[in-house]
Amino acid sequence: MLPVAHLGLLGGFRLQYGGEAAEAAEVSTSGQRLLAYLGLRQRAARTVLAGTLWPDVTEDHALGSLRTTLWRLRQQRPSLVRSHQDTLALEDSVRVDVHDLCRCAQHAVQSEARADGRPDVASLLAGDLLPGWDEDWVVLERERLQQLRLHALETLAGHLIERGGYALALEAALECVRTDPLRESAHRAVVTVHLAERNLGDAVRHYQAFRRLLRRELGVEPSDRFRALMRRAPT
Structure with missing residues (x-):
């Protein structure tokens, strides 16, 4: 069974696999942005994601940077990101603290x-x-x-x-x-x-x-x- 990944976005970017804390250097700045965007938005089209994370370059350049970032992420650990046609999303095994906060907040107001x-x-x-x-x-x-x-x-x-x-x-x-x-x-x-x-x-x-x-x-x-x-x- 693949280890569960914990993506922390509250209080700062953190990535953990099970109980093992990932070193900050293991995730590049572009990788952090990519994971954070998918953690917040659930899923995104490649063109939208590339244009959002690399807004000051051409579309071809941005898509190339996105491919490079995805490749680097996939070299380190079991996959965090899955793709379906033109859409990217976090794997189901990735737990995001923002989602936990939202569930708790929604329960509190009910x-x-x-x-x-x-x-x-x-x-x-x-x-x-x-x-x-x-x-x-x-x-x-x-x-x-x-x-x-x-x-x-x-x-x-x-x-x-x-x-x-x-x-x-x-x-x-x-x-x-x-x-x-x-x-x-x-x-x-x-x-x-x-x-x-x-x-x-x-x-x-x-x-x-x-x-x-x-x-x-x-x-x-x-x-x-x-x-x-x-x-x-x-x-």
């Missing part, structure tokens, strides 16, 4: 996430997609995944509060704040956890810190909804 059982918060705490990569196809996907993760964490925090899981709820809410410090819904989630635990001092301190941040960065006040939450706080 009603069954309220059921008993420990939610997989850790899967939602992964790093940003391919930090330092500035290609358009990465930037767009990074924003999509960030928004999906933030919504999932906020929803999960709400579910955990209802079940009395305050420690994990606070962890989820604070991760949202770390990811997007100006996101009011994330700060409301943090304050809601504090209020649920009747930690009024922590709630007020967090609210006031966010209020100062908004004034300094945007020149605005927290929303009516946030102010109303504080007015309803137990005394």
